[in-house]
Amino acid sequence: MALTLMEGNEAIAWGAFDAGCQFFAGYPITPATSIYSAMLQLLPPEGGIVLQGEDEIASMGYCLGASMCGHKALTATSGPGISLYSEHISFAIGSEIPLVIVNVQRLGPSTGSATRGADGDIQFMRWSNTGGLPAIVLAPVDAADCYTLTIHAFNLSERFRCPVFIASNKEIGLTRESVDFDALEKPALVERVVAPEGQPYLPFRPSPDSEVPYFLPIGGERISRQTSSTHGENGYITTSPAEISAQIERLERKLVSAVDSYSFHEADLSAGADTLVLTYGVSARAARQAVNELRGKGQAVSLAVLKTLWPVPTALLRQLAQGHKRVLVVEMNLGQYSREVQRVLTGHEVQHVGQMDGVLIKPSQIKEAVHA
Amino acid sequence: MPETTLLNSQRPPLFCPGCSHDSVLKVLDKVFVNMGLAANQICMVSDIGCSGLFDTFFNTHAFHGVHGRALTYATAMKLCRPELNVVVTMGDGGLGIGGAHVLSACRRNADITLLVLNNFNFGMTGGQCSATTPQDAVVGSGFLNRLDLPLDLQKVARAAGAPYVAVASTYQKDLGAILREAIEYKGFSVVEIQGLCPGRYTKRNQISPKSIAEEIAPAQEFNGEVKENVRPDYGQAYRAQAAAQRKVPRPAGLQALYKPPQEDGRQTVMLLGAAGQRAITAGELAGMAGLLAGLQVTQKNEYNITVLRGPSITELIFSATPIDYTGITQPDVVLALAPEGVERRYGVFAQLPSQTLVIRAAGVELPETRAQVETVDFKALGLNKLDWALGSLAVMAKMNKVISREMLQAALEARFRGKVLEASNQVVDKVYAGAA
Numbered sequence: 001m002a003l004t005l006m007e008g009n010e011a012i013a014w015g016a017f018d019a020g021c022q023f024f025a026g027y028p029i030t031p032a033t034s035i036y037s038a039m040l041q042l043l044p045p046e047g048g049i050v051l052q053g054e055d056e057i058a059s060m061g062y063c064l065g066a067s068m069c070g071h072k073a074l075t076a077t078s079g080p081g082i083s084l085y086s087e088h089i090s091f092a093i094g095s096e097i098p099l100v101i102v103n104v105q106r107l108g109p110s111t112g113s114a115t116r117g118a119d120g121d122i123q124f125m126r127w128s129n130t131g132g133l134p135a136i137v138l139a140p141v142d143a144a145d146c147y148t149l150t151i152h153a154f155n156l157s158e159r160f161r162c163p164v165f166i167a168s169n170k171e172i173g174l175t176r177e178s179v180d181f182d183a184l185e186k187p188a189l190v191e192r193v194v195a196p197e198g199q200p201y202l203p204f205r206p207s208p209d210s211e212v213p214y215f216l217p218i219g220g221e222r223i224s225r226q227t228s229s230t231h232g233e234n235g236y237i238t239t240s241p242a243e244i245s246a247q248i249e250r251l252e253r254k255l256v257s258a259v260d261s262y263s264f265h266e267a268d269l270s271a272g273a274d275t276l277v278l279t280y281g282v283s284a285r286a287a288r289q290a291v292n293e294l295r296g297k298g299q300a301v302s303l304a305v306l307k308t309l310w311p312v313p314t315a316l317l318r319q320l321a322q323g324h325k326r327v328l329v330v331e332m333n334l335g336q337y338s339r340e341v342q343r344v345l346t347g348h349e350v351q352h353v354g355q356m357d358g359v360l361i362k363p364s365q366i367k368e369a370v371h372a
Numbered sequence: 373m374p375e376t377t378l379l380n381s382q383r384p385p386l387f388c389p390g391c392s393h394d395s396v397l398k399v400l401d402k403v404f405v406n407m408g409l410a411a412n413q414i415c416m417v418s419d420i421g422c423s424g425l426f427d428t429f430f431n432t433h434a435f436h437g438v439h440g441r442a443l444t445y446a447t448a449m450k451l452c453r454p455e456l457n458v459v460v461t462m463g464d465g466g467l468g469i470g471g472a473h474v475l476s477a478c479r480r481n482a483d484i485t486l487l488v489l490n491n492f493n494f495g496m497t498g499g500q501c502s503a504t505t506p507q508d509a510v511v512g513s514g515f516l517n518r519l520d521l522p523l524d525l526q527k528v529a530r531a532a533g534a535p536y537v538a539v540a541s542t543y544q545k546d547l548g549a550i551l552r553e554a555i556e557y558k559g560f561s562v563v564e565i566q567g568l569c570p571g572r573y574t575k576r577n578q579i580s581p582k583s584i585a586e587e588i589a590p591a592q593e594f595n596g597e598v599k600e601n602v603r604p605d606y607g608q609a610y611r612a613q614a615a616a617q618r619k620v621p622r623p624a625g626l627q628a629l630y631k632p633p634q635e636d637g638r639q640t641v642m643l644l645g646a647a648g649q650r651a652i653t654a655g656e657l658a659g660m661a662g663l664l665a666g667l668q669v670t671q672k673n674e675y676n677i678t679v680l681r682g683p684s685i686t687e688l689i690f691s692a693t694p695i696d697y698t699g700i701t702q703p704d705v706v707l708a709l710a711p712e713g714v715e716r717r718y719g720v721f722a723q724l725p726s727q728t729l730v731i732r733a734a735g736v737e738l739p740e741t742r743a744q745v746e747t748v749d750f751k752a753l754g755l756n757k758l759d760w761a762l763g764s765l766a767v768m769a770k771m772n773k774v775i776s777r778e779m780l781q782a783a784l785e786a787r788f789r790g791k792v793l794e795a796s797n798q799v800v801d802k803v804y805a806g807a808a
Contacts, residue, residue, distance in 0.1 A: 001628070001666075002624060002625025002626055002627050003625050003628075003663040003666075003669075004624070004663070005656060005663060005669060005671065014623070023452065025448070042620055044613070045614065045615075045618060046619065049451050049452065049610070049614075051448070051451075057441060058441070058444045058473055058476065061437070061441045061443075061444025061448070061473075062444050062445075062447060062448040064437070064444075064448075065435070065448030065449045066448040066449070066451070068445075068449070069449050069452035069453050087438050088438065091437060114677040115675060115676065171672070171698065175670060175671065175698055176655075176659060176670070176671040176673075177668075177669060177670040177671070178667070178668045178669045178670075179623075180625065181622070181625055182625070217453075218415055218433045218453070218456075219415060219433060219452070219455070219456040220412070221412055222412065223411055223412055223431065225433070225435075226434065226435045227427075227428075227435075227436040228437050228438050229436060236382075236383060236428065237428070282698075285697045285698060286696070286697040286699075288696040288697075289696040292696075360697070362697070362701070363696075363697050
């Protein structure tokens with residue numbers, strides 16, 4: 001075993017590289033900048049492209065253009081950048097453009113604190129598009145997750161033709177830790193499905209037995225058409241309510257109906273425990289420590305760490321919560337994901353443990369909450 | 373057989389009667405046909421507004437995006453597909469909205485063509501003023517257009533670095549020749565095409581093909597290549613630079629070669645420094661030293677966004693078992709190197725137990741603490757302030773706390789080469805030669 005000291009941001013860049021990412025566009029912003037720096041080291045010598053956009057809006061525009069040409073594209077920013085990405089996020093969702101967006105969250109609102117961590121954008125990433133359609137959001141806990149979930153993110157973006165968010169945090173992105181790099185889990189790669197030859201191409205008709213259309217790259221042999229406007233299967237603007245609803249409902253259905261197949265998580269449940277500590281992101285690390293210390297004193301406590309936050313893995317949540325009286329949701333905000341847990345687990349007492357002061361939630365706070 | 377038109381038979385052009393866009397569309401189609409281009413060799417990129425209908429009306433690759441951002445998609449497409457002819461149509465609305473992208477595209481010089489269909493107002497929304505509306509025009513924005521100067525795209529594009537800039541009238545006979553020259557130009561080419569908007573603009577304003585021709589005549593003398601901006605296009609330049617970059621080796625990791633001074637349990641170190649002391653780098657070195665002893669390590673950093681000012685703090689955990697929570701409340705070792713760092717962690721000192729070791733740089737005042745405090749006069753050891761953080765690691769190693777000298781030495785060798793390594797070794801040597 002040979003250990004490498006690696007920060008989460010660097011692990012994301014390597015994950016993207018190993019996922020076959022060929023295009024990165026971004027704009028420097030703390031605490032996400034080192035993803036851009038790492039991609040600039042990794043991609044150009046391999047024939048890939050890295051652009052520094054004139055701003056975040058441009059960075060996303062570059063990614064959309066590249067993705068439609070068939071490249072796997074990545075961008076990385078923090079909360080203020082997500083705000084500027086928003087119009088293009090809507091475009092990517094509505095027009096089914098594969099893309100991975102890393103949000104190394106920092107304390108908001110607004111300019112906030114560039115070098116303080118938070119999980120303050122959890123609802124924002126879900127609702128950052130006009131139209132309110134779902135997006136996939138994955139949340140890493142540590143550098144190893146940053147690597148593996150980035151590959152999953154590319155796979156999901158290719159499989160469903162949609163943007164996928166990585167909800168990182170300054171406390172993961174800029175924290176270095178020992179990683180056994182060669183031993184990291186590397187999921188098999190998934191690629192978007194190119195339209196078969198010999199039949200007319202309808203850019204937004206789902207392929208047979210699927211909710212996802214075939215892909216044709218812009219610039220390829222066959223003509224490809226892309227639009228940000230409300231469109232029918234043929235990619236032209238439509239005013240037909242039937243066509244519109246068929247397209248838009250499919251965009252929701254393709255992600256929500258399949259979430260059981262990508263509900264990444266860790267479950268460490270204790271028989272007879274009253275309390276389930278449910279958490280995600282960097283707070284999972286404090287929660288693990290707290291739960292281990294409580295168990296060391298003979299107390300049965302369950303722990304679950306969600307790594308797929310959106311769409312809400314409803315079936316998984318119900319299964320995890322089964323048999324527990326109380327669910328403590330630990331997160332670095334004032335109760336964003338707690339709302340979803342409350343909504344799904346109606347028969348349980350759901351409590352939120354969290355704060356927004358730029359400081360990690362401590363294991364002692366979680367232990368106190370379990371005892372309270 | 374070559375195509376006779378690349379217009380889309382499924383979506384025939386549909387503009388207001390008398391709209392200048394309709395004429396430009398047909399001229400552009402002829403240009404494509406005359407150039408012998410096939411449908412799959414062209415991508416029409418557009419955004420919002422009446423100019424945003426162009427992509428639909430052509431049976432080519434087509435990309436229709438959000439207002440003002442067409443140049444961003446087009447730039448990436450050209451880089452990903454160097455053989456593709458990428459033509460952007462934009463209105464004067466998109467020109468104003470996407471101003472940063474226009475400037476950037478001029479500076480960048482990707483081999484794409486921007487056609488700005490300037491009809492002096494926002495047609496679709498009711499004829500409000502745009503970035504090019506004359507001050508004396510009557511538009512849907514009340515008096516507001518009287519206050520802003522219209523943008524002169526030709527001057528702006530030339531100043532921003534576009535190597536091909538032209539101003540044209542929709543109605544001039546040789547518009548096709550100008551468009552062809554622009555499309556064939558190797559680099560970023562901008563053509564502003566002025567025309568009439570019968571739907572919104574011509575009813576209330578005196579404008580005609582003749583007045584446009586007169587108005588643009590002086591500017592047209594400068595049409596064509598802009599000598600001082602000629603250079604290799606971005607794609608060409610990018611590929612040359614990229615090919616010269618060295619590949620990054622995959623992280624190889626460090627083998628565990630040494631035994632740590634404290635073999636069991638966990639050790640935590642808090643380095644309280646100031647920006648410019650290379651505190652974060654020292655933390656990385658300490659972390660690598662830990663890896664060289666087979667330990668798990670986390671390094672959590674805290675600093676302000678300002679450069680070379682303010683606190684710089686690094687918190688390290690070393691453990692034989694996996695590390696969960698990365699925070700430290702009661703460090704085993706505190707390296708107090710600067711008042712800025714100490715102030716940021718002021719509250720920690722009162723809680724330190726007596727077995728905690730504090731290595732204090734001489735001159736740094738500490739709050740009341742029960743911990744064991746060792747003062748080191750780095751200046752007297754001959755260390756530059758930049759090297760105090762590394763020096764404090766050497767002090768730790770000398771006291772056989774957390775890391776050993778051989779661990780630190782191996783970390784330096786893994787991290788640095790040449791002169792930097794030599795200088796770093798001298799820092800360690802100076803600490804070891806010192807009296808403390």
